[in-house]
Amino acid sequence: MTQFKRILLKLSGESLMGSQSYGIDPQRLQEYAEQISQIHALGVQIGIVIGGGNIFRGLSGSQRGFDRVKGDQMGMCATVINSLALSSALEAQGVKTRVMTAIRMEPIGELYTKWKAIDALEQGQVCIFSAGTGNPYFTTDTGSSLRGIEIEADVMLKGTRVDGIYTADPEKDPTAEKFHDISYKEVLERGLKVMDLTAICMCQDNNLPIYVFNMDKVGNLQRVMQGEQIGTLVHP
Helix, strand or coil, rough: CCCCCCCEECCCCCHHHHHCCCCCCCHHHHHHHHHHHHHHHHCEEEEEEEEECCCHHHHHHHHCCHHHHHHHHHHHHHHHHHHHHHHHHHHCCCCCCEEECCEEECCCCCCHHHHHHHHHCCCCCCCEEEEECCCCCCCHHHHHHHHHCCCCCEEEEECCCCCCCCCCCCCCCCCEECEEEEEHHHHHHHHCCCCHHHHHHHHHHHHCCCCEEECCCHHHHHHCCCCCCCCEEECC
């Protein structure tokens, strides 16, 4: 038994680098695919959004002289590359997938619609939502919130390299204290860097809980689904 029937899993593009400084680490990709395959076998309906920061990030590109809109469009393409890689890794595990894009990119992926996505989820396919929202100035965090709300997910699972939300960055401040649960309001008031402001507000307005956990530790995704308290829950 799992505590959620339908999830939106948000994965970090940077985490896909693994031990590399750029691109996709085959071992990390394999680990992600195995973890996702494990919970898929339990009957969980899975939608996934993955970032593109391991390849290109529009905001950092604009700081180096790129036009922001073109930079964000390049970032959208980066998420498509990562989505195709994850799709391939999952298919190798025997899991059927469907890559859906926010902008037309046939035959690479089909254009996203809520109804096609839900139909695919109910058929047991893992849906990978790429190209963000299809618009510049929006992050993949916001894209995750949007897709999670649209597909009527029970929760957004945000897989990171940190095991939850802390009072400060635990990688920089050893005195930082971990929250086991926290409200959207407190996240916003404290200015905690969980997700960007737009994403948090969307989840708050639509009552989509967020669970932040360390996806890079193999087996953690299944532990979350089985109810182990290993991360931080953001809720009303």
